[in-house]
Amino acid sequence: MTNTTKKQTLSQTLCQGNLAKLPTSIDIPTYDRSQLKAGIVHIGVGGFHRAHQAVYINELLKTPGSEQWAICGVGLLESNRGLRDILVKQDYLYSLVVRHPNGNIDNKVIGSMIDFIFAPDSKQAVINKLAHSDTKIVSLTITEGGYNVNPTTGELDLNNASIAHDIANPDDPSTAFGYIVAALKIRKNSGMPAFTVQSCDNIQHNGAVTRKMLLSFTQQQNPADAELSQWIAQHVQFPNAMVDRITPVTTKADIDYVAQTFGLLDEWPITCESFSQWVIEDNFNDDRPQWDKVGAQFVSDVTPFEKMKIRLLNAGHSVLGLLGSIHGYATIDETVSDKDFSDYLRAFMDLEVTPLLDQLDGIDLAQYKDTLIERFSNPNIKDSLARICSESSAKLPKFLIATITENLALKRDCSLAALVIASWCLYSDKQVNQAQQALDIQDAMRDELAKYAQKTPTDKFAFLKLNSLFGDLIIKRAFNKHYDNAIDALYSPSSDIKEIMKSTLSKKHKKVSAETK
Structure with a gap:
């Protein structure tokens, strides 16, 4: 390969139209992505989500009959703008480099994400997507701090500026709780069933914590609407889960490795360890993905x-x-x-x-x-x-x-x-x-x-x-x-x-x- 040819190859972006150009040793989506529906809306599309939950969904989508479980990502922060631009350019595809302790490497392209909404530009679009009848699960990786728990009292931190803003401005949400409550209010008022809220963060009793904080937030934001809090408490499920996969921050060396190995440019690949674990309480509002078919474990108590x-x-x-x-x-x-x-x-x-x-x-x-x-x-x-x-x-x-x-x-x-x-x-x-x-x-x-x-x-x-x-x-x-x-x-x-x-x-x-x- 001449230098000119190599430069031309690496200038091509990882995207749906270029998947056929990848070496056969790379595991690519074998399912028809044009037939997928986003049954999951995920808030907080960081490296861990793309190395963990999105990978389980990618494997499940290889099984016919799972087409309704693709992912629509949501970025709440201005810092997510660059990720949005990259994912759109790449048809929401990204590469996953799985590094084993013995030096072996598994190279994959993950295709389970089919859309990404950047909230600062499209707040109503996020609310509408959450409220859409296709959405069965709203999942979260918003970091421990995103739940706004006062570590001393265990209650919702009402002094947090973003929480205070969302309580005072329900039509102008900025937090995950603000968006979720806005969508659940639409669902309740429209007679639609609730979705499941599924935390994938490293918090003990993450589902129970999410439920407690969300209900407290709802009560503070809607003091005159006790029915909304009661409806959420009765109809929304918050399964606890344990998640595990070490996922370092992407570096230039990771980008260079993918370019050299894949022959295509991925501006935000993910590297992770080979170990992965997901233990989930089987407690969902509606239908749920059969994650147990691809390595997850459903239990009664996590x-x-x-x-x-x-x-x-x-x-x-x-x-x-x-x-x-x-x-x-x-x-x-x-x-x-x-x-x-x-x-x-x-x-x-x-x-x-x-x-x-x-x-x-x-x-x-x-x-x-x-x-x-x-x-x-x-x-x-x-x-x-x-x-x-x-x-x-x-x-x-x-x-x-x-x-x-x-x-x-x-x-x-x-x-x-x-x-x-x-x-x-x-x-x-x-x-x-x-x-x-x-x-x-x-x-x-x-x-x-x-x-x-x-x-x-x-x-x-x-x-x-x-x-x-x-x-x-x-x-x-x-x-x-x-x-x-x-x-x-x-x-x-x-x-x-x-x-x-x-x-x-x-x-x-x-x-x-x-x-x-």
């Missing part, structure tokens, strides 16, 4: 599965993310490949999380934790610590602080988790690693976290006074003892995070050994 995943995988990510960032590592795989970090993570999982988990039929917890370490170690998934630590203020109350609180209630030691919280304080305060290199901190509460953390040199417990995150943790003497020691060590002029981890772990093992004698 609670023990989601607790296992959130407390081990998600919390484990945060443990590695914060400690590894302070040390100076950039990715999860290089962090967990360091024995000091993997030993600390495994001890945290074994000693502070596992005793709180329920036993699950068919799940070997020791093997599950081994698999987590293997997944984190995958050298072909360069998942950045900056991504892992992003929006920690929305994640840690659910992933880590819940475990601390439960251990304290049971009078159990939580010294390993206390060091992680103290490290979060240092991370938010100094915003540099041990080599004095700037950290890429992405958090809606970044300034507020820094404000509290920067008082630490004169008030050791200043960070814990941010009670919207920590609640009454500051008055828990058993926790404060460990937090005090961790702050002293971390803020020492000769501080070395690895030495602090080893010291903390050594004390932990001695305590456990003494208790078991």
Whole structure:
């Protein structure tokens, strides 16, 4: 191939008309996309959705009789404009690069999305699509923060500016809740059946949380219309689900790989690990996709599965993310490949999380934790610590602080988790690693976290006074003892995070050994 030919080939975009030009080794949609209907409207089309739910639907669409379960994506934020433009140009197709730990790669084109509505330009179009009779499921990946839960009270955060706007302006929605309630109001008033609202975010009891927040929002927005809240409570289902697939942020290297391998340009491909899991409560308003035919699992109660995943995988990510960032590592795989970090993570999982988990039929917890370490170690998934630590203020109350609180209630030691919280304080305060290199901190509460953390040199417990995150943790003497020691060590002029981890772990093992004698 000449340079000219190669340049011409790579200037062609991945789209329906160019699928036939792809190498036969690439898995492409074999179904007729022109015959599909969008039975699912998905709000929040990020990388995870395109590596997870959209992939399950892609596989299901290969089965005749599933044509009604394609996806219409919705972007609520101005930052989604670029994604909309790319997807439209590509006929809503995108490439998926699945990287196995052994180096093998599966290359796919996903065709399950057939439309995308950019809400800032077409608010009524979003509402109309949600209200359309074809729509059976409205699914969500809006991140933990998108549910606007006050972590201290567990109630809807009415102080959030977007929520306050939507409550006051029901005809000008900006949040997922605003759009969903507007569409459900149309359905109720038109005598149409309700759709199912399906959260696919990493929140324990994500369906129950969505239901509680949506009903609270509806009551606040429509105080004179009690019938609407009652109708939603009676007719809308919110199945809980546990979702799992590590999906790093797309990089230029991913785009270059796809261009070279596919011979077509995809401006926003997705890379992910080979592992994927989806456990769903079988609780839907109407018909639902037969996801169990393509690897998902329907259960009557997802609670023990989601607790296992959130407390081990998600919390484990945060443990590695914060400690590894302070040390100076950039990715999860290089962090967990360091024995000091993997030993600390495994001890945290074994000693502070596992005793709180329920036993699950068919799940070997020791093997599950081994698999987590293997997944984190995958050298072909360069998942950045900056991504892992992003929006920690929305994640840690659910992933880590819940475990601390439960251990304290049971009078159990939580010294390993206390060091992680103290490290979060240092991370938010100094915003540099041990080599004095700037950290890429992405958090809606970044300034507020820094404000509290920067008082630490004169008030050791200043960070814990941010009670919207920590609640009454500051008055828990058993926790404060460990937090005090961790702050002293971390803020020492000769501080070395690895030495602090080893010291903390050594004390932990001695305590456990003494208790078991």
